[in-house]
Amino acid sequence: MASNAQDIEKIVGREYAAGFFTEIDQDTVPPGLDEDTIRLISAKKNEPEWMLEWRLKAFARFQQMREPNWAHVEYPPIDFQAISYYSAPKSDKDRPQSLDEVDPKLLETYEKLGIPLEEQKMLAGVAVDAVFDSVSVHTTFRDKLAEAGVIFCSFSEAVHEHPELIQKYLGSVVPVTDNFYAALNSAVFTDGSFVYIPKNTRCPMELSTYFRINAMNTGQFERTLVIADEGSYVSYLEGCTAPMRDENQLHAAVVELVALDDAEIKYSTVQNWYPGDEEGRGGIYNFVTKRGDCRGARSKISWTQVETGSAITWKYPSCVLKGENSVGEFYSVALTNNLQQADTGTKMVHLGRGTRSTIVSKGISAGRSQNAYRGLVRIAAAAEGARNYTQCDSLLLGDRSAAHTFPYIECRNPSAQVEHEASTSRISDDQLFYLRSRGIGQEDAVNMIVNGFCKEVFKELPMEFAVEAQKLLGISLEGAVG
Amino acid sequence: MDAIDRILADFAPDGPLAEIRQQAAEQVRLHGMPSQRQEAWKYTSLAPLRDIAYRAATAADGDALDAAGFSAFALASASPHRVVLVNGRFRADLSTTDALPTGITVTSIAAALEGDAVALAGIYAEQSAPEAVFTALNAALLDDGLLIEAGPDAQLDAPLHLVFVAAGDTPLLRAPRVIVRAARNARLRIIEEYRGIEGDRGLTNVVTDVNLGEGAVLEHHRLQSEPDTCAQIGRVRATLGALSTFNSDSVTFGGALTRIDIEVALAARGARCRLNGLFATDGAQHVDHHTLIDHQVGDTHSEELYRGILDGRSRGVFNGKVVVRRDAQGITAKQASNNLLLSRQAEIDTKPELEIYADDVSCAHGATVGELDAQALFYLRSRGIDETTARALLTYAFAEKVVETIPLDSIRHAIEERFIGARALSELEDLVKGA
Amino acid sequence: MLEIKNLHAEVDGKPILRGIDLTVRPGETHAIMGPNGSGKSTLSHVLAGRDGYTVTEGSVSFNGKQLLDLEPEERAGEGVFLAFQYPVEIPGVNNVYMLKAALNGIRAYRGEKELSAVDFLKLVKSRVKAVGLDESLLNRPVNEGFSGGEKKRNEVFQMSVLEPRLAILDETDSGLDIDALKAVAEGVNALRDAARSFIVVTHYQRLLDYIVPDYVHVLSKGRIIKSGGKELALELEARGYDWLTSEAA
16 A cells, blocks of 8 residues: 555555655655645745735635534544645656556456556556657647637646636635635645636537546645636536545545636536445545536536545535526436445525526435435525426435435525425335346346436436446445345 | 523522423523524524513413403314413413313423422433523423323313413513323324413423323324514424324414424334424514424334415525434335415525435425416416405415314414405305305 | 407517407307417417417407406406316315306406305306206315316306306317217307307317307418318318418418
8 A cells, every 4th residue: 555656645644654755755745734835835836926825815714714514424533734735746656667556456447447458557547658648638639629719728837827817717606715625725726627718619529637637646636717708618527537545535626617698617527536445444535615606697507426436525516696597507426335425415596587507416325325415505585586496316225324315495586486306215126126027137227227316417427428427336336235 | 692691590490390400401501592503593593582681480470361361362272171371371260171081181280390290300301402402491490381191092072272371561481391191092182372462572482292102193283373572482392102193283373583393203113293384474573493203213104294475574494304213114204395485575494304314215305485376376367366366365275285184264264364364265165065 | 349460479489379360259159270389279378368478469359458458367357268278276276266256356347246155156056057067176176186077167167157258268178088078068058149259279170069160260370371161170170281281381
């Protein structure tokens, strides 16, 4: 374990006690968090003064905030001083030099996902050889995007090359004071993605962090900012499909989306961070703040997520529907197995007239896991004629698992219509028996039913992602059915 | 709440329950008044009560109303079994319990305390969670209320009608306790009606404890009709034995600030409950209903329907929680919260929750907030009914659905008068039936 | 009595009626036929004043009044009655009470005195028998849990109590078996007289065997493309709509 270079970023004190720090080159900051850490991060990234100021302000606020404890999850206290907040892209010598050095169990999973060998290497953090040059792949697309006027680059680049856009939009959707983890992220984020789609432009391809695989190494505090200018469209895919093997590790990202008049952003996530083992050892704490701002009239933001990973998920991709007749959507599959805990859902905040939102949430709990949907639908007094429809279904596999539903509905406009439906049940014996009597094995039958249960969400995903998501469910459910 | 601090400051309970009451007072001091930072009080602020100089009602306050004053109330039932409490104090002279069937007794707690106080002692020992601070307060102040006991197979021939009258010329803190114990196969129907004289500005902090033996049935109708100057914080806690049934209807029209918690523990197989609720508010009224249905064991069943109609600047809150414990298999639980907003200043906050730790369950909930059905409205108008009448009719129908199971015409009439302005509907219905 | 002139109407910006002209005199029964999507139901709804339709051109006068300016209940007061294709279920609203409120609403509109409960009940009892509606349905919520036939019969029963001047039957035959259809038609025929007019909207000739119209109009793509006597319906039955619609196109 200690020889796995991925642990460089995994920052829990225990790991460092194992003697990591001495082994690592000077580009990793020692654990600890104070103003100097932030100055150091900013300096290493050669940031302009305003960026540093912004971080320091966020840090000042962070220090006054307390860790939230309302979610339906349990974990030992996190020592924020035991975390190292900056690690430069790894040098090749710290990585496993070949797939032979990678945990075979991990490779088995890649195999099942049908990931090509070279990509497997990348995902496992193996130094990438010349055969698959992610940089050139990246560049090819970049040219094509540049032709359309689309900006798609790392956050660090954007800070230098598009400071006016960053200054205008950064923190405008998720203010630094929004919550404890968002404040932390604002202070210490290392990198992330930046997307700008110009007016009346349909982004010529689906943008994906997958193409910038090296961005995955930028750490657990990434920051994503997507701006869709008037009349534009973009579909953004975020694949955290690399099952990381690790001790508990904090991942506190912030994603901000801005849609101006008539713009549409479709944001899809397949999240499969390492969930910990069967006994609940290890795994990612995925404490993420994602929010979309439908700032313009008739704008639309659609979140689709398939969450199968992480030891603990705390995540509520939300839409603030400010623009008249703007639309928010949230489609989610959250699967928990073993001792995973998920408290996830969405917030739809209706501020403008004629705003509409749809929430479809499918929770699957297996093993001894805890799976909670938490949602807020708020209709402000000015949101004349607003509509929300929420459907929230839970499926229980096994009698040790738990499923919870906590929907908050706050309505202050008499012309609004809000409808929430939820159900919780297990797989029906009749369905299972029917399939098995047709010759389908138990496990396949369960997979089939679970996939059917999630269908409404999968159909919102881009094709390739949908296929991957289905496979993921199958893998994640392994051993869940007796 | 400064006034309550003041009440507890020179608090020196006496009598056989002194120790328990002292402990309860400690609880209240320890936790203090709930704030909106607590999830259970997220949507309800107690700030409006903060500066009211409450005084704990004394035995003497029980005499605040005479028989003539009492007879001015048009009560929800004319049952011969009537028990009246004025300012939380049992009033024998206004009560009629002579005709109660064998096996059913109603005793005032004040009287019970004179006798065997030990039996009562155990009942007050359950205040721990900070959310239950008002239950602790009730226990601290408790020296009167009702003990209702039904022996095995005992059955009421007419509802037992409890009338709680708020009648203070200064703001009183009333803390009556109602204890209902129904033995095996007993069947009871109890109406708890809360009324008050105009201008009362007190706080009714009432707790009803229900314990149902095997196969027992309790139909419990709770009517909050206090004037819009009163505050009420009430709690109903029911523990259900095997195959027992608890049906609760909670209807709230009155009160400036009303908070009612109804908690049902389905503690043995075959137990079932139905919780219905209706709140219709106007002006600056604030009504907060919290329900908790706890499926502790398998083969227990629950159903719930709450409806709110909010007009004026009023605010309604519904929080319905259904818990299914580990290994409680074979559960069905249904829950619905429907709400109508009639005004631009009104607000509804609803939160139906499911917390499920077993897998052989069939649980569902639904919540809606909206306007009246446009199709139904057009249908009625196309028949020649003007829009105002059509709306009133549909609003009435929306409300009536919740109380259709209550065999008390008086409640339906109250809804009818509230939304239609006359009893035209039921009179015609009767006429058609009679003809 | 009813004069529709160059009526254009749209739904969500989509034109549905594209210039309807129709005159109905007292005592006449007009059948409006046409394929699905021709605008038949839209015409019924626009005449009754349902929300969601925008009249972009044309006029409808009814006994000298501009119908389109009136609220739905005012149209009912003027004597327009729409028998719905899908009568709405209204849980919790008692059927007979609704009818009483309707009748008294219409009487008030006409400046007539309210009917007492007793007189109203007498009227109801006589009419309920006449249309053969199960009396137990009177005290039930409006249409709730009624069978398809019961719902349509309830519409006819309401019509018989409210005694409109113009009744619009919107696909009253849909979803009815032949016995129910006959019963409903009998109820309607009993109400026909020299002063009362009917517009019978239907897809099929079948209903017109029982409610025999004076005129038949064929609606296609929002216009009346052919008008004739009752024999036109028979011809449509035999030849379908295609010959006409293609002719028109």
